[in-house]
Amino acid sequence: MIWRLLIFIWIAATMVVALLVAPLVPVLRETTRVLYFHIPSAWVTVLALGWSMVNSVLYLLRRDLRNDDHAASAAELGLVFCVVATVTGSIWAKSMWGSWWNWDPRETSIFFVLLIYAAYLALRGSIEGDEKRARLSAIYSILAFVAVPPLIFVVPRIYSTLHPDPIINGSGKIDMDPMIRWCFFSMLLGFTFLFSWLQSLRVRVFRLERRLAS
Amino acid sequence: MPDARWSSVATVWAILRKECRSEWRTRYGLNAAVLFAVTSLTAVTFASGRMPDRPDLLSALLWITLLFAALSSMSHAFVREMESRTLLMLRLVASPTQIAVGKLLFNLLFLCVVEAITVPLFLVLTSAPPLRLPQFLTILGLGTLSLAASSTLVGAVIAQTRSRGALFAGVSLPLLLPVLASGVSGTRAQWDGMPIAADARLLAAYAVALFGVSLLLYDHLWED
């Protein structure tokens, strides 16, 4: 109970400061505000993906369904945060560069992560039996892990040489004003806590569902 | 133990021969795959027409056609085993890894046959510029390795689900996007007269990584 309240206050306070008090970055102007939500969301997406994959490996090694709970729940939450990151990124792109989607390397990467999440969850949805679902989705998750480094680092680079549009990556080199930096990292932390709290809730629901079924 | 390794090779070889003979006897897999490949190829080339001076578009269209041909033909390898309920027999005579590697080699052969028909047809129908054959084949071959490795493991997973075919393409796609990107880039490079080394290296590394990780995962495929 106390955690819920703390997280709420933390994020609310950060949001107020970020939206009202913090200064704007010269190049980005008003759109600066987005980076408090967009980048933390993207960060949580990646964090969730990593956590899900680690738990997939642990499940195959230990066959403890709790690991599978964590993997599945992290994937669900990761998907949500990924959608948030993609949409906020798209809105940002529209206001900065005038178009909703550019196949800019970072946009491409986050979209690929979205595909992986969607595939993983679709796969889970089509398998019956707790152990079988856990095992097969763990296999896919680990296989997807092989694809992630090329998808995040290599493919976007290839893409931009295939479609050579000069696009300035807006979040690349911003010299952060201290207040902005404070808000930003505070939001990063806040989102991380939010994820871990939601994760713990979801995992408990999984466990209760299983207990109810048996 | 050298003995065990050798007998593994013998087992894989036996499975590969069985697959080939089985496919040859029934042939519906190959027929369907070739038919689908030619159909999609025709649709693509008819819609786009002759492109003697557009290597960028040509590479993209070629790899998309290959991707679809692979996705449509590869899902059946394990599904057939499940449907005919012969997987139990296989599991009693060979280890999961031996079964999977045997199937992988078969899928590789299968893809090569499909490509041998599809690729020349594509080049003719689009009036593609002349190839630098060694480079072209290198990129094609390395990409095919990844296609086969991915399809084998994903196919084995999907065969145990309820939705089967519908899922196979969607689940495979994230794993195959790197192949698509490097394949298109490399194919275009060989037409532009540029070096293919970077793309070839990526494709090779990816295939090795996929296969290496698969070897660790095959043993977990079947436990019921």
Added chain:
Amino acid sequence: MTDAPAVRVGGSKLSHRYGRRTTGVRELEFEFTAPGTVAVTGPNGSGKSTLLRILAGLLRPSAGSSSVHVGGREHPPAARREVLGLAAPELSFYEEFTATENLVFAAEARGLEAPARAAAAALDGVGLAGRAADRVASYSSGMKQRLRLAFALLHEPPILLLDEPGSHLDESGREAVRGVVARHAARGLVLLATNDPEEIRLAGRQMELRGHGLGDPS
């Protein structure tokens, strides 16, 4: 096949359930040694087939463990197919191949020295020599059942797991099964999952799986 002095099959706290459905495989504790025959009995759905699959290393049990020892060496589930033969109703063969081709393939995959001879011998042993060159698609259910037996015996394993071996068989077929079991039980171990009283009579020991509760070897 050499004598197998230390052929044992055992289970410790062995349990399995399918989702929320429990089976008769519940906290089973047992150990059977060769030679001889054990009948595994119980009502339908009590888990006889499940138990055989667990012992064969095909199914990972929900809890507990099983063990197979041959020649003093323990065989982990992944390696048990080398020392045991399983004939179960779900076992299907490649319909587009002949019986001989199916068994030759199995023999080659198993790494047997003379695949063709082993296949011919196995088919002969179950009375299918005359139909060996016919495609399995043309087989009756009785012939397919004999083929399953031949498949299980192909590599002359010390342990035989037979799930309802007499099903689909006429009297001569069942006679053949009795002969196979008798020959095998002289030196090795046979586990027979069945409810057929004639087959149960072939066994020296019996383990009953009940719908709920423990199964006691008796």
